[in-house]
Amino acid sequence: xxxxxxxxxxxxxxxxxxxxxxxxxxxxxxxxxxxxxxxxxxxxxxxxxxxxxxxxxxxxxxxxxxxxxxxxxxxxxxxxxxxxxxxxxxxxxxxxxxxxxxxxxxxxxxxxxxxxxxxxxxxxxxxxxxxxxxxxxxxxxxxxxxxxxxxxxxxxxxxxxxxxxxxxxxxxxx
Amino acid sequence: xxxxxxxxxxxxxxxxxxxxxxxxxxxxxxxxxxxxxxxxxxxxxxxxxxxxxxxxxxxxxxxxxxxxxxxxxxxxxxxxxxxxxxxxxxxxxxxxxxxxxxxxxxxxxxxxxxxxxxxxxxxxxxxxxxxxxxxxxxxxxxxxxxxxxxxxxxxxxxxxxxxxxxxxxxxxxx
Numbered sequence: 001x002x003x004x005x006x007x008x009x010x011x012x013x014x015x016x017x018x019x020x021x022x023x024x025x026x027x028x029x030x031x032x033x034x035x036x037x038x039x040x041x042x043x044x045x046x047x048x049x050x051x052x053x054x055x056x057x058x059x060x061x062x063x064x065x066x067x068x069x070x071x072x073x074x075x076x077x078x079x080x081x082x083x084x085x086x087x088x089x090x091x092x093x094x095x096x097x098x099x100x101x102x103x104x105x106x107x108x109x110x111x112x113x114x115x116x117x118x119x120x121x122x123x124x125x126x127x128x129x130x131x132x133x134x135x136x137x138x139x140x141x142x143x144x145x146x147x148x149x150x151x152x153x154x155x156x157x158x159x160x161x162x163x164x165x166x167x168x169x170x171x172x173x174x
Numbered sequence: 175x176x177x178x179x180x181x182x183x184x185x186x187x188x189x190x191x192x193x194x195x196x197x198x199x200x201x202x203x204x205x206x207x208x209x210x211x212x213x214x215x216x217x218x219x220x221x222x223x224x225x226x227x228x229x230x231x232x233x234x235x236x237x238x239x240x241x242x243x244x245x246x247x248x249x250x251x252x253x254x255x256x257x258x259x260x261x262x263x264x265x266x267x268x269x270x271x272x273x274x275x276x277x278x279x280x281x282x283x284x285x286x287x288x289x290x291x292x293x294x295x296x297x298x299x300x301x302x303x304x305x306x307x308x309x310x311x312x313x314x315x316x317x318x319x320x321x322x323x324x325x326x327x328x329x330x331x332x333x334x335x336x337x338x339x340x341x342x343x344x345x346x347x348x
Contacts (some may be wrong), residue, residue, distance in 0.1 A: 003335040007201050011328070014196050022192035027181050123256040127338035134337035144325040145345040154322050156183070156320040161177040162315050163308035164301035 003137045005114055015143040016095070016098035019046065019150070024091050031090055033157045042150045045082035046093045049146055053100040054172055057139050058107065063120030064132055065111065072123050108136070177311045179288050189317040190272035191242055193220065193324070198265050206274050207265055207331045216324045220267045222254035223320055227274040229254070231313050232281065238296030238306055239285065282310070 015133065023042060033042040040048065056076040064075055088096070107160075118133040155171045166172045197205065197216060214222065217283040230250040237247055262270070285291075292307040329345045339344045 001335060002331050005181050007203060010200055011204065014200075018196035018211075021195050022234065026184055026188075029176065029181060030185065033176075038313045056252050058279070068195075124338070127341075130337055130339070132338060134335065135336075137335035138331045138339040138343070141329045141339075141343050141345060143337050144329040145343050147325045148322045148329075148345050151318040151321045155315045155322075157176050158311045158315050161175060161308065161311035163304055163311075165312040165315075167302070167307060169312070169315050171315060173321050 005108075005136065007114065008136055008140045009109070009133065011140050012101065012143060015147065016049075016094065019147065020091075020098060023150070024094060026090070029157065030154055033153060035153055035156050040149070040153070042092065042153055043090055044081065045146050045153075047084050048078070048096055049143075050093065050097050050100060051081040051084075051151050052076070053097070053104055057135070058104055060122065060135055061108070061132065062112075064120055064135070065117065065130065067122075069121050069129060070122045071126055085133050088123045112136075124172040132136055177307050179282075179310065181288065182310055182314045183283070185228070185314050186275065186317060187279055187310070189321065190223075190268065191276045193321065194265075194268040194272060195258055200264070201270070203331065204328055207327060209327055209330050214323070214327070216327055217264055217267065218255065219320050219324050219327075220264065220271055221258050222252070223253040224271050224274060224315075225258075225265065226270070226316065232278055234296065234309055235282070235285075235306065238294055238304075238309070239291065241296075243297045243303060245293050246299055248300075262332060288312075 012054055012113075023046070026042075031043050032041050034044075052125045059074045060076075063071055081154070114133075118131065121129045122132075124130045124133075152174075155169070159166065159172055162169060163174070197220070204301045205217050206215050208218075229248070231247045232251075237245055277328075286306070289308075292305065295303045296306075296309075298304045326345055326348075329343070333340065333346055336343060336346070
C-alpha cells in the first residue's frame with residue numbers, strides 16, 4: 001500500500017496544469033488525430049476527463065460516504081463526452097478541467113478524514129465491494145492513463161515519419 | 175507523411191515545460207519509484223532526456239549535414255545518464271532540460287531549411303540510411319515515449335492500491 005491522500009493530491013492538482021501547458025496552442029493536427037475508427041483524439045480525452053470530474057468520482061465518493069454498500073454507484077457513461085458538440089476551444093476545455101478539478105480537490109480535502117473514511121466500502125456495479133482509498137487511487141491512475149493516451153495518440157501521427165526508428169520507439173508498439 | 179518542422183517544434187518546446195510543471199515539487203515516492211530491477215524512475219528519465227539533447231540529436235544531425243552517408247553517427251550511450259551521480263534536484267534537472275532544449279531548437283531553426291535538408295541522408299549504425307526528417311520526427315516521438323514512460327512508472331506505484339479497478343486501467347496492463 002502506497003496510497004496517501006496528500007501525495008495523491010500532488011498529482012491530481014498537477015494534471016490539468018501540465019496538460020494545459022502541453023496542449024494549449026497546438027496545431028489542429030496534434031489535437032484532432034486519433035488512433036483510428038472509434039478511438040479518441042487528445043481533445044476528446046480532455047472532454048472525458050471533465051465528464052469524469054462531474055459525474056464519476058465525486059458522485060461515487062458521496063454514494064459511499066452517505067449510503068455505504070446499500071446503494072450501487074450512480075451510472076457513469078464513459079462515452080457521454082462524445083455527445084458534447086460545443087464549439088469550445090481546447091484552451092477553454094483545459095480551463096474548465098482545471099476549474100472543476102480545483103473545486104473537487106477542495107471538496108475531498110474538506111470531507112475526507114483518512115482514518116475515518118479510507119476503509120469505508122461501496123458497491124461497484126461490476127466489481128462489488130470497493131473502498132474509498134481504492135476509488136481515490138483509481139482517480140490518480142485514471143489521470144495517468146489518459147496522459148499516456150494523449151501522448152500515444154500524438155505519437156501515432158508520426159508512425160510513418162520516423163522511418164526505421166519505429167523499432168526503438170516503445171510508444172509505437174501496440 | 176505528416177511531418178512539418180513548425181509542428182514538430184510546437185511539441186518539442188512544450189515537453190520540458192509540461193514536465194517541469196508536472197514533476198517539480200513532487201514527493202520522493204513519485205520521483206524515485208520505478209518498474210523493478212533495471213528500470214528507470216522519473217528522475218532518471220529526465221537525466222536521459224538531457225543526455226540525448228547533449229550527445230544524440232544534434233551530433234547526429236550535424237553528422238548528416240556535414241558528412242552525409244560517409245560517416246557513421248557518433249556513438250550515443252543510452253545508459254550514460256545512469257552514471258550521473260550529481261546531487262542535482264529534480265527542479266535543477268528540469269531547468270537544465272528546458273535550457274538545452276531551447277538552445278537546440280534555436281539551432282535547428284537556424285540551420286535547417288526543409289526544402290534543402292529534409293531528404294539528406296546519413297548512416298545509422300543499426301538501420302543504415304536515415305533521413306534528416308526521420309531524425310527530427312524521431313526526436314518528437316522520443317519525447318512522447320518518455321512522457322508516456324514517466325506517467326506509467328508513476329502509475330505503477332498504485333498498482334495494488336487501485337484494487338479491482340486495475341482491470342479498467344490500461345496503463346497497468348503490461
